[in-house]
Amino acid sequence: DQQVKQNSPSLSVQEGRISILNCDYTNSMFDYFLWYKKYPAEGPTFLISISSIKDKNEDGRFTVFLNKSAKHLSLHIVPSQPGDSAVYFCAASGNEKLTFGTGTRLTIIP
């Protein structure tokens, strides 16, 4: 039973355009959501987070949106840059431990 789902295994976006990565969850007890970025042979790097009491959090080029009623969150990257090419994991927390999605591989096309 997958509690956090990333239904798009891969996404390709032109450099300079917006990248939108999506994530759905089923457990309403989750109250904190994070996005991690992962390069090959490295551990996940924290990118941005959002508490369940908010619906938007912005940090530079990265914005995370949370729709609690739909149990859906998304990560927007604007403008997309070649260095953004990586695997992005959505994660949710409700009791200290994180539950991860399976990841979306983002490729930025120059």
Added chain:
Amino acid sequence: GAGVSQSPRYKVAKRGQDVALRCDPISGHVSLFWYQQALGQGPEFLTYFQNEAQLDKSGLPSDRFFAERPEGSVSTLKIQRTQQEDSAVYLCASSRLGGGGSTDTQYFGPGTRLTVL
């Protein structure tokens, strides 16, 4: 150190061997977590420490897996009698607070890739 470090980065073991994986968390971080990441999957929770106390070990797949953090800093994940299905990347993460609830960011190390032949 500046970040979470793990050693070794790569480990090859013959089936039936015991292995020990080490994690050095960020200095001063109270909480420490171990995750297992299979190929093509997201990390999955194994166990959690607050200082030296192991508060949650619900994710450990069998009694062959054992973790400790005796002095509340460095942690070791031990796998006894390794099996081929244990092949995965083992990730360690630490966070600043203890009992801080969900809203405490976890910072990950580079992982140890374990291959069991």
